[in-house]
Amino acid sequence: MRLTTVQGSWFRRFLVLFVLAVYVVPILWMYVSAMRTDPDFLARPVGIPASLNPGNFVRAYQMADMTRHFGISIIVTATTTAIVILFASLAAYSFSRLRYRGRNVLFGVFFLGLILPVQSYLVGLFVLFRSLGLLNTIMAMILPNAGMGLAIAIVIMKYYFDALPTTLEESAYMDGASTFLVYRRIVMPISSAIVITVSIFTTITAWNEFLIPFVMIQNQRIRPLTTSLFVFATRFSAQYTLLFAALSIVVTPMFIIYFVFQKQVQAGITAGALKE
Amino acid sequence: MRKTISLVLVGVLMVALAAGTVFARGAQEAAPTETVLRIASSTQGPTIIENFDRLMREFERRNPGVRVEWDRSTGTDYEFTGLPSLLESNTPPDIFFEWGGARILAGVEDGYIMDITDLANELRPVLNESAWDGAEIEGRTYMIPDNQDITIMMWYNREIFDRYNLSPPSTWAELLSISETLRNNGVTPIVMGNADAWVAGNFGGVFLARWGGDDYYHQVLSMEPGTRLNNDRFVRALRFMQEMAQQGVVNQDLNTLGYRESFTVLLDGSAAMMPMGTWFVDQILEFTEDPDSFPFDYFNLPPFDGGQGHPRSIMGLNTGYVINANTRHKELAYDFLRLLVSQQIQDGFVAAGRISTNTAAMQASADPYVRSVAEMLNSTPVLIAPPDTGYNLEMARALYEAIAKAFEGMNPQAALDEAEQKVQFLR
Amino acid sequence: MKQHGGSTAWLYAVPAMLLFTLIIAVPTAMTFMFSIMEWRRFQPLSLGTVQHYLRLPQDLTLRRAFNNNFVYIFWTLILEVGTGLTLAGVAIHLRRSTLFRSLVFAPVVLPSIVTGLLWQQAFAFESGLLNRILLFAGAEPLRWLGPPLTVFSISLVSGWIWAGFFMTIFYAGLVRIPESFLESALLDGASPLTIFFRIQVPLIRNLIVLGLLIVTTGGFKGFDLWQVMLRRDPLESGVVLPTYLVRTFFENRNIGYGSAISVLLTAVVIGIMGVVALIRRFYVGEMEEY
Numbered sequence: 004m005r006l007t008t009v010q011g012s013w014f015r016r017f018l019v020l021f022v023l024a025v026y027v028v029p030i031l032w033m034y035v036s037a038m039r040t041d042p043d044f045l046a047r048p049v050g051i052p053a054s055l056n057p058g059n060f061v062r063a064y065q066m067a068d069m070t071r072h073f074g075i076s077i078i079v080t081a082t083t084t085a086i087v088i089l090f091a092s093l094a095a096y097s098f099s100r101l102r103y104r105g106r107n108v109l110f111g112v113f114f115l116g117l118i119l120p121v122q123s124y125l126v127g128l129f130v131l132f133r134s135l136g137l138l139n140t141i142m143a144m145i146l147p148n149a150g151m152g153l154a155i156a157i158v159i160m161k162y163y164f165d166a167l168p169t170t171l172e173e174s175a176y177m178d179g180a181s182t183f184l185v186y187r188r189i190v191m192p193i194s195s196a197i198v199i200t201v202s203i204f205t206t207i208t209a210w211n212e213f214l215i216p217f218v219m220i221q222n223q224r225i226r227p228l229t230t231s232l233f234v235f236a237t238r239f240s241a242q243y244t245l246l247f248a249a250l251s252i253v254v255t256p257m258f259i260i261y262f263v264f265q266k267q268v269q270a271g272i273t274a275g276a277l278k279e
Numbered sequence: 280m281r282k283t284i285s286l287v288l289v290g291v292l293m294v295a296l297a298a299g300t301v302f303a304r305g306a307q308e309a310a311p312t313e314t315v316l317r318i319a320s321s322t323q324g325p326t327i328i329e330n331f332d333r334l335m336r337e338f339e340r341r342n343p344g345v346r347v348e349w350d351r352s353t354g355t356d357y358e359f360t361g362l363p364s365l366l367e368s369n370t371p372p373d374i375f376f377e378w379g380g381a382r383i384l385a386g387v388e389d390g391y392i393m394d395i396t397d398l399a400n401e402l403r404p405v406l407n408e409s410a411w412d413g414a415e416i417e418g419r420t421y422m423i424p425d426n427q428d429i430t431i432m433m434w435y436n437r438e439i440f441d442r443y444n445l446s447p448p449s450t451w452a453e454l455l456s457i458s459e460t461l462r463n464n465g466v467t468p469i470v471m472g473n474a475d476a477w478v479a480g481n482f483g484g485v486f487l488a489r490w491g492g493d494d495y496y497h498q499v500l501s502m503e504p505g506t507r508l509n510n511d512r513f514v515r516a517l518r519f520m521q522e523m524a525q526q527g528v529v530n531q532d533l534n535t536l537g538y539r540e541s542f543t544v545l546l547d548g549s550a551a552m553m554p555m556g557t558w559f560v561d562q563i564l565e566f567t568e569d570p571d572s573f574p575f576d577y578f579n580l581p582p583f584d585g586g587q588g589h590p591r592s593i594m595g596l597n598t599g600y601v602i603n604a605n606t607r608h609k610e611l612a613y614d615f616l617r618l619l620v621s622q623q624i625q626d627g628f629v630a631a632g633r634i635s636t637n638t639a640a641m642q643a644s645a646d647p648y649v650r651s652v653a654e655m656l657n658s659t660p661v662l663i664a665p666p667d668t669g670y671n672l673e674m675a676r677a678l679y680e681a682i683a684k685a686f687e688g689m690n691p692q693a694a695l696d697e698a699e700q701k702v703q704f705l706r
Numbered sequence: 707m708k709q710h711g712g713s714t715a716w717l718y719a720v721p722a723m724l725l726f727t728l729i730i731a732v733p734t735a736m737t738f739m740f741s742i743m744e745w746r747r748f749q750p751l752s753l754g755t756v757q758h759y760l761r762l763p764q765d766l767t768l769r770r771a772f773n774n775n776f777v778y779i780f781w782t783l784i785l786e787v788g789t790g791l792t793l794a795g796v797a798i799h800l801r802r803s804t805l806f807r808s809l810v811f812a813p814v815v816l817p818s819i820v821t822g823l824l825w826q827q828a829f830a831f832e833s834g835l836l837n838r839i840l841l842f843a844g845a846e847p848l849r850w851l852g853p854p855l856t857v858f859s860i861s862l863v864s865g866w867i868w869a870g871f872f873m874t875i876f877y878a879g880l881v882r883i884p885e886s887f888l889e890s891a892l893l894d895g896a897s898p899l900t901i902f903f904r905i906q907v908p909l910i911r912n913l914i915v916l917g918l919l920i921v922t923t924g925g926f927k928g929f930d931l932w933q934v935m936l937r938r939d940p941l942e943s944g945v946v947l948p949t950y951l952v953r954t955f956f957e958n959r960n961i962g963y964g965s966a967i968s969v970l971l972t973a974v975v976i977g978i979m980g981v982v983a984l985i986r987r988f989y990v991g992e993m994e995e996y
Contacts, residue, residue: 018796019806025866026809032835033824042568045547048833049842090722097718109719116730118979120927122948123972126740126955126965127733133748139368150729153722182715211817213930214948218956221364223350229819233934236823237356238322241539241566243833246823253820261815265808272814273875276920359938359957367748389747476940532831534940535852544832673958683940700766 033254037063037247044244059248066239067249071224072231076210079141079227083148083209084202087156090149091201092194095160096186100172110161116154121214129218143219144227148209155275156201163197164190203264203271228253316611318600319350319365320376321357324561326631334624338615345611359672366391366603373606374615378668379413379597381501383421386601393602396420398613402620409657410636413597413664423616424599425625427634427656428557430481430665431594432577435552436545439466447576451583458528461551469523470550471533472541473686476679479533481665482554483520483682485580485594488663490516492587496663500670500678502706508678509695512587517681517691519583524688534683542566554580556595557652560632579655592661596669597636677701734972741965748961758966768967770942771950777857778864778946779925785865787917790872795902797873798880807877810870818867822934825863826851829935851935853943860931860944872917879910912986919982923975947971 036044038055063069097103098110128147129138137143171193172185180188191198216230226234232253239245261268316338323331328351335347350365350372351357357376365372377383377392386392399411399420406424414422440446440457443464448454458468473479488496491512499506499513523529530536530550544550546566553559559577564570582590600619602612618624625640634652635641641653656662667675681694741758744751762768793810797803813821828835829850837847850859883906891901907914929948936944945953951971955964 015796015799019800022793022796022810023806026812029824029828029835032828036827041543042547045543045833048830049835049838086725090725094719094722097715101715101718103715105716106719109723112731113722113726116726118923118976119730119734120923120971120975122927122951122968123975124730124733124737124968125951126961126968127736128729129955130736130740130748130961131728131733133367136369138364139370146725147729150725153726154730157722182718186718207815211815211819213817213819213933214952217933218364218952221350221361221368222370229817232817232823233819236934239539240537241543243827247827250820250824254816257815258812261812262808265811268815269808269811269874272871273878276871276875276916363959364956473940474937476938479940532849532852535831535849537937540830680940680942687941697766703764704761 063248076228086149091156099164319372424597447578467550480679517685520685781861789869793873794876818930856944
């Protein structure tokens with residue numbers, strides 16, 4: 004609702020401008036500094052640059068081997084999301100629609116998984132993956148990411164399925180359809196909205212994951228974007244403008260995608276929280 | 280719609296898995312006929328990297344079908360988390376960089392480091408005698424040292440010193456008066472980038488030994504029974520550091536300034552001195568536009584009165600390479616280390632400013648800097664080991680925190696009491 | 707509806723269950739078991755020791771970590787939930803708030819490592835954005851990432867990231883409140899501020915309790931910002947449970963003690979959840995909410 008009768012006071016206007024500044028200025032500072040030279044930046048870190056030169060972007064892109072790390076992150080994220088959607092929708096469908104013994108207990112277990120912080124199992128996970136010989140493999144990112152994303156996806160999807168009308172399914176069963184056919188032909192097609200929401204949530208979480216690769220991956224060649232950027236930032240922490248350029252490169256595509264799909268992204272991210 | 284979603288999902292899964300397998304395999308195993316020799320080390324500056332690349336190419340030329348992979352990507356975390364994680368991974372290094380001393384002992388006990396006494400005996404004639412300190416345990420040798428480091432020497436900007444008519448101090452009082460002159464002219468006397476905890480930690484370690492006594496320092500840091508970190512001598516040493524901070528001798532943001540960032544402060548002339556090791560020469564090239572201008576020189580920390588240790592002791596240690604006890608390429612690793620310490624390769628490292636263990640390479644060098652550092656090392660009455668690389672890491676961390684607090688101007692007694700409380704569990 | 711299933715219905719849950727078992731159930735059980743074992747690096751020596759738990763209450767760093775976690779939660783309650791609520795209150799009065807809202811939400815989608823690195827630069831003593839602004843305003847520069855500001859500065863970054871998230875949640879709740887609820891108050895001449903605090907905020911209090919839950923449990927889970935921004939934290943002024951856990955386990959290789967810290971952290975998080983659930987039950991009640 005909107006209180007249209009209330010006039011915008013100068014205070015509110017100031018507040019809005021201040022808030023915008025708080026969000027825009029650091030980002031702007033990053034982009035501008037990325038196009039300066041180190042001596043110019045150090046002489047006046049904030050201010051009008053002597054000249055703007057996009058050369059740092061190219062250098063940062065090459066030196067940080069961005070193609071490789073973007074690639075790794077894309078593979079890890081896509082696989083994680085695919086696994087989560089597939090596994091979670093199957094499980095949520097069975098929790099919502101099918102009747103079998105232990106169903107509620109199973110769902111309860113996933114619900115419990117929702118509240119466990121990653122630190123509860125991090126140590127065990129490392130030791131387990133070490134003995135399975137999975138450390139430093141791409142699977143050491145995909146499997147934990149997917150496993151951690153499952154619980155929330157199942158809970159969200161189950162509640163969504165619960166709220167769906169069942170008349171279509173009933174008539175399908177009358178025609179002798181199997182449960183899998185109903186899942187594939189009826190439930191999933193009408194649930195594309197929740198599939199998108201969960202995909203967005205899972206994708207962003209997996210893309211941004213830092214702790215798991217920080218712990219599991221020491222091989223530079225398969226580091227995802229997050230930890231490779233951390234290593235880059237440690238190595239080049241004193242090449243300020245280069246670091247800003249690297250940050251800009253990582254941020255820009257995410258900003259573009261976000262501002263294009265902002266409605267869905269906001270809904271996707273907040274959905275995870277609201278279901279708790 | 281129904282089909283599209285499931286098809287897309289399955290498609291994405293397949294593509295990703297396939298790509299994932301290819302990528303993962305690419306990272307682990309190259310062509311099946313190719314043998315990969317993995318080497319891990321901490322980060323290095325540009326000239327060392329250049330020399331190491333040359334070494335790898337030469338080794339690959341001599342050993343067709345072998346590819347050398349050098350992982351130096353763990354950054355400053357190599358010492359703490361990088362190396363241990365690499366060793367636990369399923370692509371562990373065959374050869375890895377180590378600091379001589381307690382770390383070798385720990386690595387041997389943990390089963391990571393191979394006994395290479397036979398190789399050491401073969402190489403003994405080529406290398407300098409003192410190089411083997413810290414590489415041997417109870418008559419067995421575990422490391423091939425290639426480098427002798429001084430951990431702390433005071434680097435200074437000659438141009439700034441000239442500008443204010445200053446010369447390297449020979450007493451502590453002189454150092455303080457130099458500092459005052461600099462401060463009065465708006466120059467930070469000593470800059471340290473201690474955000475990674477070890478710069479001030481190493482620097483402070485020198486004072487612990489000089490105040491506490493060299494043997495005493497070793498006993499306390501080895502956590503021998505009956506010793507404790509919060510002893511009076513160490514409190515005295517920390518008070519000394521606290522006074523330095525209060526007199527404005529060190530930069531006030533030292534505990535939040537990064538190691539690398541501190542070099543830019545030194546380079547742009549806003550600070551005049553930096554306590555740093557022999558690797559300074561190589562490291563600084565990473566930040567300077569003009570590699571030919573090198574306005575820096577060094578002096579040993581001047582002596583002061585009242586300490587129990589040798590007033591001119593030096594902190595330093597040998598570094599080198601060890602072989603993973605579980606390597607599948609023992610012979611190749613042996614060959615690699617033979618090549619590494621050969622004069623052919625070490626000449627390049629010496630030219631880059633490193634103090635090589637190879638006697639011939641050192642004798643062949645006319646570089647005045649290399650000669651003077653070697654002279655300083657050879658003539659030192661006492662060589663003390665740095666707390667972090669020379670002793671238990673957890674103990675060093677607690678001690679470094681106390682040192683950082685002293686430089687922060689905090690109460691030395693309270694800082695060391697805390698450190699002692701933290702190491703209780705290690706005793 | 708009639709329940710369908712048959713003997714194979716449980717198979718649908720099997721893939722998820724297997725993955726869940728491998729990644730969460732088994733490792734959690736392992737962690738709990740490790741905490742009562744003696745270790746030498748990766749070699750388990752013997753089972754059935756309580757020494758790790760005895761060490762917990764005497765551990766100075768652990769106490770400091772707890773303290774920092776609580777200070778962090780205090781600040782983030784203000785900077786994330788408080789700011790989020792304020793921003794939502796401002797946004798409902800804006801004629802076109804979409805751009806404003808998407809901008810403030812934007813940091814939520816970025817990896818925290820990127821945000822952390824950017825703010826690390828902004829906090830730098832010499833070349834940082836904030837100190838330059840302070841100098842420009844004629845104030846003394848601050849050492850943002852050192853004591854006594856360390857935890858506050860990290861909270862500030864947290865607030866920068868998450869205020870938009872809570873704003874979005876609260877905004878969604880606020881716009882769901884029917885206009886009729888507010889009209890009588892408006893006619894009585896109540897100020898927008900009064901309406902906000904007396905009518906609108908109480909009506910979305912279940913969302914605010916949710917925010918409380920997210921911030922208090924999240925305060926014990928956050929790792930990235932601390933790890934990225936504080937480097938090795940020489941003064942130990944910004945140690946928190948998650949970073950201390952990683953340090954104990956991956957740096958000191960102390961698996962038994964690291965596991966004990968894990969168990970403690972798990973207990974704390976679940977304990978907080980229980981407390982918040984109770985608050986929800988007794989103070990939020992069953993009244994109509996938005």
